[in-house]
Amino acid sequence: MRQHVNPLSINFNQIEKIPSLGEMFGNSKLNLHLDIGCASGEFLFDLALVNTSWNYLGIEIRERLVKTSKSKLREREIKNLYFVFGNAHNILNDSQSKFILNNLKSISFNFPDPWFKKRHCKRRIIQPDFIRILSNTLQKGSLIFIKTDVKDLFDYMDSTISNNFNFKKIDRKEFNYSQSFNPNKVKTNREKYAIDKQNDIFEKIYIKI
Numbered sequence: 652m653r654q655h656v657n658p659l660s661i662n663f664n665q666i667e668k669i670p671s672l673g674e675m676f677g678n679s680k681l682n683l684h685l686d687i688g689c690a691s692g693e694f695l696f697d698l699a700l701v702n703t704s705w706n707y708l709g710i711e712i713r714e715r716l717v718k719t720s721k722s723k724l725r726e727r728e729i730k731n732l733y734f735v736f737g738n739a740h741n742i743l744n745d746s747q748s749k750f751i752l753n754n755l756k757s758i759s760f761n762f763p764d765p766w767f768k769k770r771h772c773k774r775r776i777i778q779p780d781f782i783r784i785l786s787n788t789l790q791k792g793s794l795i796f797i798k799t800d801v802k803d804l805f806d807y808m809d810s811t812i813s814n815n816f817n818f819k820k821i822d823r824k825e826f827n828y829s830q831s832f833n834p835n836k837v838k839t840n841r842e843k844y845a846i847d848k849q850n851d852i853f854e855k856i857y858i859k860i
């Protein structure tokens with residue numbers, strides 16, 4: 652399978668129709684978490700099966716991965732999980748998806764970018780413009796979680812989010828994970844790989860103020 656796709660390609664300008672929360676989930680009133688760059692969604696399957704009081708939404712730009720996760724979802728009849736295919740920036744910038752950002756309790760960016768080189772910086776999902784969209788639409792108290800094993804990317808994501816005055820860092824030592832979308836600290840595939848390789852993992856949590 653092709654490993655990376657260029658998010659700036661015009662192929663991603665057209666986005667799929669986003670259903671209402673009632674169509675996505677069995678109970679649309681549950682807390683909603685969004686995972687951006689969810690790959691084949693294994694992390695979200697692990698979360699959704701255990702934390703049935705949360706709804707989980709994944710966005711992924713590689714279409715084949717989304718097709719696989721959607722068919723797995725149909726087989727297993729899980730009602731608190733949904734996947735959308737496309738460039739997360741284009742999807743969340745579209746007026747038809749405003750209701751998603753309005754209803755989110757939290758967003759995670761786990762090892763989001765394969766774009767390490769400076770010349771590919773524009774392909775990264777976290778951009779000042781994208782963070783502005785989030786800051787203009789998320790409810791106060793919504794959380795953003797970032798995690799990566801690439802220090803330069805971490806510094807870049809951290810400074811991009813911190814430069815937006817609507818987000819404040821949270822001290823992770825004081826953070827109560829049991830109330831969060833990931834109470835059992837389930838690991839993503841890339842995180843398991845990084846742990847296996849004994850890579851340092853850099854993470855941060857921000858709150859919309």
Ligand SMILES: C[S@@+](CC[C@H](N)C(=O)[O-])C[C@H]1O[C@@H](n2cnc3c(N)ncnc32)[C@H](O)[C@@H]1O
Nearest residue numbers: 658688690711712738739761762763839840841
């Ligand atoms: C390194 S993988 C990490 C996957 C998973 N989050 C994990 O931690 O195992 C990054 C994923 O983000 C996806 N991705 C990158 N840019 C994206 C974008 N603009 N919109 C949606 N998905 C994106 C990639 O296709 C890839 O599947």
